[in-house]
Amino acid sequence: MPPKVTDTRSPAEPLHAVEEETAAAARKVVASYAENFFDGVTLMCMLGVEPAGLSYKKVYAEYADTIAPKKTTKRSKKTTKKATKKATKKATAKKTTKKATKAAKKTTKKTTKKA
Numbered sequence: 001m002p003p004k005v006t007d008t009r010s011p012a013e014p015l016h017a018v019e020e021e022t023a024a025a026a027r028k029v030v031a032s033y034a035e036n037f038f039d040g041v042t043l044m045c046m047l048g049v050e051p052a053g054l055s056y057k058k059v060y061a062e063y064a065d066t067i068a069p070k071k072t073t074k075r076s077k078k079t080t081k082k083a084t085k086k087a088t089k090k091a092t093a094k095k096t097t098k099k100a101t102k103a104a105k106k107t108t109k110k111t112t113k114k115a
Contacts (some may be wrong), residue, residue, distance in 0.1 A: 026049040030044050041054065082092060
């Protein structure tokens with residue numbers, strides 16, 4: 001009977017050493033091709049060769065804070081025109097509702113006086 005496969009294999013420790021060497025070499029290649037730190041971390045995590053203790057979520061959170069769009073105080077002409085149109089529409093709508101309520105009150109007063 002032939003020997004079992006597990007009997008002919010070497011222990012697992014040398015396999016881990018080879019994996020670490022391969023991962024280190026892959027990290028060097030990724031670092032050479034990455035355009036920035038975040039790009040390198042993303043590629044390493046995608047390939048599964050990130051160093052121990054590296055958390056993609058933490059790196060992404062820091063990166064998102066740095067690239068967050070800053071609020072600008074300048075408005076374009078179109079946005080200012082739209083804003084003024086909306087404001088005038090609201091103002092005229094309020095005026096017409098006030099006039100309508102005043103007219104309704106007057107008519108109710110006249111009908112109550114006549115009755």
